[in-house]
Amino acid sequence: MKLEKILDKLGSIEKNSFIKIIDNIIAKNPKNGKEIDKILSSSDKGLKSVDNQNISNIFALTESEFQEHIKCEFQEITSQLDILIDIIIRDGNCIMKQDWFSRLYESEIKHLKTRIKGLNADFDNDKSELSAERKRDYKIYKSCLHTAYHNDVENNREAKITSDELSIILTLSKQLGLSQEEVKLINYSILPIKKIDVQEVIKGLKNIGVIFFSNKENTIYVADEMVRMLRKIREKEVAEKFYRRTLKLLREPIINQIGRDHNIDRNLTYAQKIEKIIKEGVSFTSLLLEDIYKQGSTLTEKKKTLNELCEKGLNISNLKGSTLDDKISSLIEYFDNIERDEKVGISLDGFDKLLTELNESLPKLNKCIKDQFELQDEFVLKADFLLDYNIKPRDILDLIIKKDLTKFIKDNGIKQRGDDILNILEHYKDVENLYLENFENVAYRNLNLLKENGITVKESELGLKFEDLTKVIFKSLGFNVDDAFKNNLNTKKDMMDILLNLDNNEIIIVECKTSKERGYNKFSSVSRQLKSYQNLALKNNLRIVKILLVAPEFSDDFVTDCEMDTEMNLSLITASTLSNISEAFKTSKYNEFPHVLFRDIVINEERILKALSK
Template sequence: MKLEKILANLNSFEKNSFLKIIDGILANDPQNIKEIEKILSDSSKDLKNMDNINVVRVFNLVQDEFSQCIVEEFVNTTSQLDILSDIITKDGNSIMKQDWFARLYEKELSKLDKKLKDFKKTIESGKGDVSEQRFRDYKIYRSCLSTAYNNDKDNNQERKITTDELSIILTLSQQLELSQEEIKLINYLIIPIQKQDIDMVINDLKIMGVIFYSKKTSTIYVADEVIRILRKIRGKEVADKFFRRVLRLLREPQINAICRKHQIDWRLPVDEKIKAIIRDGIKFSNVLTEDVHKDGTNVTDKKKFINELCDKGLNITPAIKGTLIDEKVNNLIKYFDEIERDEKVGISIDGYEKLLIELGEVLKTLNERLRIEFELQDEKVLKSNYLLDYNIKPRDVLEIVTGKELEEFCKIKGIKTRGDIIQNILENYKDAENLYLENYENIGFRNFNLLKENGITIKEANLGVKFEELTKTIFEQLGFNVDEPLRKKLNTTKDKADIILNIGNNELIIVECKTLKESGYNKFSSVSRQLKAYSKCVENTDYKVIKSLLISPDFSDEFIKDCGLEYELNLSLITASSLVKILEGFKNSKHKQFPHNLLMRDVLIQEDRVLKAIGK
């Protein structure tokens, strides 16, 4: 669940610990302090009194400092933050009841205790499937960790691992290519593990700002933004679902090679081996660059493998860039990160709901499989809004279904099975109009990767026109009269306004739409000339332009400043995301027509103010 939505579900007391952490960071002048001060000056200077949208904006600007606060907690050897963060960053664990979290914690400790006994026996006997080289790696890491932890005792001080020691230990583990599970096992051979009271665990995590806790409902919330930070700290480069997607494209001998290197039983069924690889925190980039390849594989063959995986296996277009292998893999990780951050689901929400209903009718065990795969505690989970709160999208659901079952489902529903069967199913459940509106901002940003991932195929030349069409649709749904005949009448061969909103009483609003490939639209002089030309076209008629609006995915600070100084146009700016949120709020309001006066006030229209006004 997104941070903004979580904050909206909580009272001020339940947000308090998180806001204290942010306040502490702000007191020490973080690197983005100037941008933060601008947000604070435009709203309340007290975080507690700020609206949730601005709190999220501030948090996004202090993520590096917030991450450092969490890293420092790993120095505390009694925090068990490695165990706890591995639990709360798993797909499906972002919203949990207290008793469910307690059960997962106990289950994790029990599994860890058993593994520790087996691991200790193996490492001390030198026997088993572990290679001589791997035994050597374990002993090196164990000796260094033991020295770091115990040297304080020799100096008659409390035993702990300092921040400097921790950074060296982390570097060592990376160079030895140890998985998170191997690191965890060796750590707890040196530092004995102790079960803690669950109320104390929750309170500690809350004080760190890692989780939110609602005492009224006994519910733990972990924001998607915090999960990404925790994963990065733990060295997990992609979400489990994306790792699973890639592993399922590998041949079984390649899966076995990964298992042998990291002491996973290669005799298990393929799905069990894939789960173990993900569960053990094996580094995604190492899997693709080293683990799947035989000793002595040359760079050319490794490049060929990664290119085929991206182009043919994952069907990513345009192709992932990168000359060097590491560049290619890093760009693949960024690609998955973009997809995860995107709130769109690949098909419309209505289409997702229909897909879940019909899948559940054909595959009777799907509900239970989803619960097990994502560790969901509710009984009935085949609901689109419920799954989206856990960031579980249609493709994620389809990827836990076997190929044979998907084929059977397609036959029953009359869906073609040739080619990419998952893509064929998603295509069948599209709702074109809703899907385009859900991807409005991506179209504005001309983001081909996300558009393709979300099931939209469109030519680059058509993106600007599609952005205009969707903007018209949004204003129509807001109850405006999008006067197309008048627009055609007023336009000349040289000057053509994108949209004319006829407010009545011969009053008009001119709307201009701009797409862009990068953040921050900054061509103010150009758009200013355009809008002045459009206004002149109206001057010799009975109509009067009372407002000009510019819609774009983003605006630079300089553009917003120049717009504020422009007095002739009465121009306001609206970002694509703000316009969509205003539409969503309008649909849930009592209004049949949007009050256009709300668009007359600000230079950059703030959706939170508009939503408060129409929500009264």
């Protein structure tokens, strides 16, 4: 869930710790201080009185300083922060009830203790599956950590690891190629590990600003933006779902090779080994630099393998970068952009339909998704629910084994030639709803974003498409979009876009304008056009209740000119406002939108949404 949406759900006391940290960062002149000051200049009372959207914007501007603040907390090595952060950054753990989080925490501590016993046994057992080389690496790291922790005791000081010692230890773990899970196991084989009261854990995480806790709902929230930041701190370059997507493209011998390097049981199934590699925290970069290639592969062969993996497996053509490191960075950036993108790839209705039919065809899938993402609800195959956890259609399909995918495709008459997952996504695209979700992009004539979101359209068609979509929205608001009446009125010279027939000779005229340029600023030409429509209606003894102009946005000059016009009852409405009103109307008590709410010069979205929610 996005930070702004979480902040909207919480009271001021529940946001307090987070706001206080950002306030402290601002007081120390952060690198983006000028941009932050511009946002704060509109508020006399500082950050606490800024709206949630701008708090989210300020957090983005202070990201590097916030990251350093959290890194400092890691110096308290006994805080278990690594254990706790590894729990809350897992896919599906961004929203948790307190008791569910408590269960996950207890389970993690118990699991760690069991594995530490196993690791210690491996140290003492000459016949363990650990290779001599790996055992040597573990012993080197463990000895250095032991010295760093216990040298204080010898000097009659409290046992702890200083920031200098910690940076050396981290460098050593990287040079030895240890996964984060291996580091964690060795750390807690030396440092005392004990279960902390869950209330104290939540309080600690809230105080350092990484979680929010709603007392009313007894629920922990971790913002999507915070999850990405915490992943960087834990050096997990991509989300688990993208790691899984990449690993599933590798043959089992390669997966076995990775497992052997990181002490993973090779008797597990292929799918279990993949999950284990992800949970072990094996670096995605080091995996693609070294681990996925045949022994003795040349640099040229490695580049070719990676290019094929991206082009044929991940459907990414022309991966940027000339060196292997550059290509891997480009792939990480690609996954990061997908995760940040709020678009689902198919329409929301299409996603719901996909989930419904998946549940019918594969009845065990609900439990599989629930377990995979550690979700608390019993039934989880709901589009709105999954999107709050940033789980999208592709993430669900990635978890389904080939045999089940084939069954689902046959059950639902989906195209069988080509890539199964892409065929499924195409089948459930639901073009009209996808266009409606991209209504603002159509208004702005943004062909690139439309293409990225799965819509292919000619630029010459965008004006008419915007008009058609606006009609669909007004119909959904309960209006009578009367094309027959409009066509009878229109002349060759005067052709209004949309006519809403309110009966009793009363109408609303709607004009639609698309624009690539920011700030629609052509009042003189559009006003002449609208006045001619007005005269046409008046000649036919019609009462014009309202004239609405729909455009992507309006310049200040345009709004001023509109305010000064005394001849038309004209209101301006942006595409995003109309779209948001349509969404709010779906859950309102009204069967028909009360058009009296269209009374501002520039339609006030917030006021209308409040009126619809009553």
